[in-house]
Amino acid sequence: MNTNEQDDVIEVTDLRRVYGGDRGAGGDFEAVRGITFSVGRGELFALLGTNGAGKTSTVELLEGLAPPAGGRVRVLGHDPYEERAAVRPRIGVMLQEGGFPSELTVAETVRMWAGCTSGARPTAQALGMVGLTRRSGVRVKQLSGGEKRRLDLALALLGRPEVLFLDEPTTGLDAEGRRDTWELVRELRDGGTTVVLTTHYLQEAEELADRLAILHEGHIAAAGTPAEVTASSPSRISFELPDGYFLGDLPPLAGLGVTDHETASRVVRLRTDELQRTATALLVWAHQKQVELRGLDVRSASLEEAFLRIARDAAGRGAGARDADARGAGARDADARGADAPSAGVREQERGTVA
Numbered sequence: 001m002n003t004n005e006q007d008d009v010i011e012v013t014d015l016r017r018v019y020g021g022d023r024g025a026g027g028d029f030e031a032v033r034g035i036t037f038s039v040g041r042g043e044l045f046a047l048l049g050t051n052g053a054g055k056t057s058t059v060e061l062l063e064g065l066a067p068p069a070g071g072r073v074r075v076l077g078h079d080p081y082e083e084r085a086a087v088r089p090r091i092g093v094m095l096q097e098g099g100f101p102s103e104l105t106v107a108e109t110v111r112m113w114a115g116c117t118s119g120a121r122p123t124a125q126a127l128g129m130v131g132l133t134r135r136s137g138v139r140v141k142q143l144s145g146g147e148k149r150r151l152d153l154a155l156a157l158l159g160r161p162e163v164l165f166l167d168e169p170t171t172g173l174d175a176e177g178r179r180d181t182w183e184l185v186r187e188l189r190d191g192g193t194t195v196v197l198t199t200h201y202l203q204e205a206e207e208l209a210d211r212l213a214i215l216h217e218g219h220i221a222a223a224g225t226p227a228e229v230t231a232s233s234p235s236r237i238s239f240e241l242p243d244g245y246f247l248g249d250l251p252p253l254a255g256l257g258v259t260d261h262e263t264a265s266r267v268v269r270l271r272t273d274e275l276q277r278t279a280t281a282l283l284v285w286a287h288q289k290q291v292e293l294r295g296l297d298v299r300s301a302s303l304e305e306a307f308l309r310i311a312r313d314a315a316g317r318g319a320g321a322r323d324a325d326a327r328g329a330g331a332r333d334a335d336a337r338g339a340d341a342p343s344a345g346v347r348e349q350e351r352g353t354v355a
């Protein structure tokens with residue numbers, strides 16, 4: 001056991017991943033371009049990014065499904081690819097697309113999986129955790145998309161993992177199912193499980209993540225706690241202009257950190273870099289004039305707003321020159337979730353060497 005394990009369960013330094021065809025064919029594509037981050041024990045870390053940003057490519061390296069083309073990754077103090085046998089029993093993996101034998105029932109699938117998992121939870125417990133108890137006798141092929149995601153999650157939880165990798169765990173779930181999954185993930189995290197989550201649902205990251213990184217074209221465009229990441233985007237204030245007053249009667253907005261404003265039907269909408277200062281000045285003004293700011297709404301930027309701004313800025317910096325669209329997202333080998341060899345589907349497309 002590595003002493004760093006006390007602090008950082010996952011350490012990623014200058015990590016790179018390259019996909020390519022035959023050498024010399026000119027088709028190499030660097031999907032992960034030197035990223036660095038760490039995840040502490042019991043922390044929930046979210047990887048966000050636009051389609052093709054490199055989230056799954058990164059997570060697969062952490063799961064040991066492929067060797068990096070450069071840089072270093074350590075999970076629980078080990079190289080997850082080279083020392084797979086040491087890491088695999090201690091992690092749980094929920095891939096984007098599960099692949100189960102469709103003729104088996106839900107319970108049979110879990111039991112089969114339990115057979116190759118040491119210290120597996122009882123089947124009933126695993127199904128109960130993901131709300132599939134009543135569907136245990138149903139064949140996998142008859143499950144809905146959301147139910148298959150739950151089954152995927154049950155399998156990832158089966159071995160009581162110390163580190164849980166969740167790749168878009170709530171895609172296809174209805175609102176209730178999503179909330180249930182969030183609650184379960186929070187419970188696991190509170191119980192000490194380290195969780196790495198990729199998601200397109202920014203509210204999900206806002207609700208769950210202790211820290212997050214936003215990937216853009218293989219680079220980390222922003223990272224920090226959700227509050228730190230959203231703090232870099234302007235906050236919003238809106239209110240109705242009191243009768244008899246005009247925009248010019250308000251305190252000078254430019255001096256209050258207001259970056260832009262608009263008025264429609266006497267409703268004023270401001271964006272400000274200094275939320276407290278702007279709000280205070282407006283409230284003091286209203287108090288002095290003895291008027292009410294009807295419909296007053298003061299809010300920090302949402303993670304979604306911050307995400308869109310960061311992605312726009314990153315694209316604007318010219319990183320979008322690459323023709324990523326020419327490459328289809330590679331099919332994930334669902335069997336790679338298994339306890340054994342890394343997926344041939346993933347590995348055969350790798351050109352990288354272990355750093």
Ligand SMILES: Nc1ncnc2c1ncn2[C@@H]1O[C@H](COP(=O)(O)OP(=O)(O)OP(=O)(O)O)[C@@H](O)[C@H]1O
Nearest residue numbers: 019031051052053054055056057324327328329330
């Ligand atoms: N096996 C592969 N061979 C070649 N290119 C690949 C392969 N897998 C992924 N890519 C490319 O690498 C880039 C990153 O893909 P990745 O699946 O990691 O992105 P992502 O952030 O997970 O995207 P999404 O949100 O759409 O799932 C994309 O441009 C994708 O086309």
